[in-house]
Amino acid sequence: MLGIETSCDETAAAVVLRDEFGKGSIRSNVVRSQLDEHAAFGGVVPELAARAHVTYLDHIIAQACREAGVSLDEVDAIAATAGPGLIGGVLVGLTTAKALAAALGKPLIAVNHLEAHALTARLTDGVQFPYLMLLVSGGHSQFVLVRGVGDYQRWGSTIDDALGEAFDKVAKLLTLGHPGGPAVERIARSGDPKRFKFPRPLLREARLDFSFSGLKTAVRLQAEALAPLSDQDVADIAASFQAAVAEIVAVRSRQALERFASEFPGQAMRLVVAGGVAANQTIGAALRAVCVEAGATLVVPPMALCTDNGAMVAWAGAERFALGALDDLDFTARPRWPLDLDDMRIEPDAA
Ligand code: KG4
Ligand code: ZN
Numbered sequence: 208m209l210g211i212e213t214s215c216d217e218t219a220a221a222v223v224l225r226d227e228f229g230k231g232s233i234r235s236n237v238v239r240s241q242l243d244e245h246a247a248f249g250g251v252v253p254e255l256a257a258r259a260h261v262t263y264l265d266h267i268i269a270q271a272c273r274e275a276g277v278s279l280d281e282v283d284a285i286a287a288t289a290g291p292g293l294i295g296g297v298l299v300g301l302t303t304a305k306a307l308a309a310a311l312g313k314p315l316i317a318v319n320h321l322e323a324h325a326l327t328a329r330l331t332d333g334v335q336f337p338y339l340m341l342l343v344s345g346g347h348s349q350f351v352l353v354r355g356v357g358d359y360q361r362w363g364s365t366i367d368d369a370l371g372e373a374f375d376k377v378a379k380l381l382t383l384g385h386p387g388g389p390a391v392e393r394i395a396r397s398g399d400p401k402r403f404k405f406p407r408p409l410l411r412e413a414r415l416d417f418s419f420s421g422l423k424t425a426v427r428l429q430a431e432a433l434a435p436l437s438d439q440d441v442a443d444i445a446a447s448f449q450a451a452v453a454e455i456v457a458v459r460s461r462q463a464l465e466r467f468a469s470e471f472p473g474q475a476m477r478l479v480v481a482g483g484v485a486a487n488q489t490i491g492a493a494l495r496a497v498c499v500e501a502g503a504t505l506v507v508p509p510m511a512l513c514t515d516n517g518a519m520v521a522w523a524g525a526e527r528f529a530l531g532a533l534d535d536l537d538f539t540a541r542p543r544w545p546l547d548l549d550d551m552r553i554e555p556d557a558a
Contacts, residue, residue, distance in 0.1 A: 208528060209282045209307075210521025211268065213260040213300030214292025214320050215346070216241040216251045220268040221517030222275035222282065223330070225525035231330040234275035236511070236518040237267050242386070249385050250375070257295030264303055271517065279311055284533070286524020289317035290541030292346075297540040305536050316524035317534040321546040323519040324481040325353050330522040331508040334477055338506075339467050341460060341494075344482030344514075345371035345386070348417050350463045351546055352470075353479075356526045357553040359546040362463060363415025370452060371484045373419035377426050377448050381441050391445045392487055398439070398446030403429055405451040407458075415463055422451055449489050457493040464501040476503035485513040527553065 212219040221236040241259050245251050272279060287304030290297055301317065308315040324342050328334040339362075340351045348365040368376070371388055378387025383394060405425050408418040426448050433440050460478060467476055478498055484490065485507055498505040512519060527533075532553040 208521040208525040210517045211287040213296040217515040219517035220271040223521035253293040260299040284314040286316040290544040294542040314533040317538040323523040327519045328479040338477040343370045343484035365417040367420035395446040398442030400446040400450035402443040403447035453493040479506045
């Protein structure tokens with residue numbers, strides 16, 4: 208399966224093999240990040256992203272085939288992210304996939320980007336259904352019950368900012384540059400996480416939703432109150448912010464695992480983490496502690512497969528292909544596409 212990913216600021220293509228037993232292997236996984244293009248703007252500029260995808264995608268696809276040692280004629284089908292994401296970029300990848308599918312006479316699989324994140328743990332760790340996924344990226348923060356390919360139930364989401372976005376905004380406010388997550392984590396190492404007690408929004412409520420905008424505002428007010436900030440102030444604010452989000456994520460994950468245990472008594476519990484924020488070691492340590500306490504297994508795929516990449520799209524395409532779920536060439540790109548819509552479901556007669 209050839210997989211194409213262009214929904215944000217990574218131009219990516221990969222070739223993945225899925226064997227008859229459902230085991231996956233990555234033959235190539237080529238990612239070109241656009242960090243340099245967007246650096247001066249402090250965030251991703253959609254039009255620049257789309258143009259860069261146009262410039263590089265065909266070279267990236269050729270490289271993915273070359274590294275995998277296959278020609279385009281040899282792949283069984285073409286999978287591409289069809290949403291959700293920045294629509295200009297999604298259109299570039301999906302249209303390229305359609306053109307290849309039409310020219311080669313191969314099936315097209317239109318992949319939901321969130322499904323690609325959700326199924327990655329089956330490629331890397333062979334995780335069996337059902338499992339719980341925590342997706343924490345620049346665009347999404349949600350708990351999803353993964354019951355099967357195409358069969359998802361969202362248990363909670365952010366009601367405002369995504370967690371990665373909160374990291375990015377805090378980094379901007381502390382003038383640490385973009386992307387903010389790694390910068391905040393780095394500077395937080397020399398900070399005191401207990402100096403400021405930032406709010407933990409929604410935490411007293413039982414629902415599995417997140418809210419990060421109040422926390423971000425509290426960080427801004429604290430920074431303004433202390434201005435001009437010393438290096439130590441910046442490090443302490445970053446560390447205290449990170450401690451707050453780690454606690455929020457840990458408490459919510461504990462609740463989500465409790466719900467899993469009550470809905471699937473006796474089932475092995477697995478918490479799969481996906482998205483760029485999974486790289487954060489403070490959050491990772493908090494999640495490990497929660498899983499040990501709950502008797503759950505924590506699955507964190509290798510970082511290159513947690514952040515956006517083509518292999519996860521190829522894999523999701525391969526899983527859908529194996530079930531006979533093909534898409535028509537008139538499939539429309541979708542800027543928004545929740546994972547638990549009924550149209551993700553694979554009709555029983557598809558296979
Ligand atoms: O999954 P991803 O690569 O792209 C999408 O958003 O789809 O996630 C990028 C996000 C950015 O917001 C970035 O700041 C955040 O993940 N991130 C981190 C870390 N590394 C990346 N956040 C916290 N700590 C990190 N070490
Ligand atoms: Zn993503």
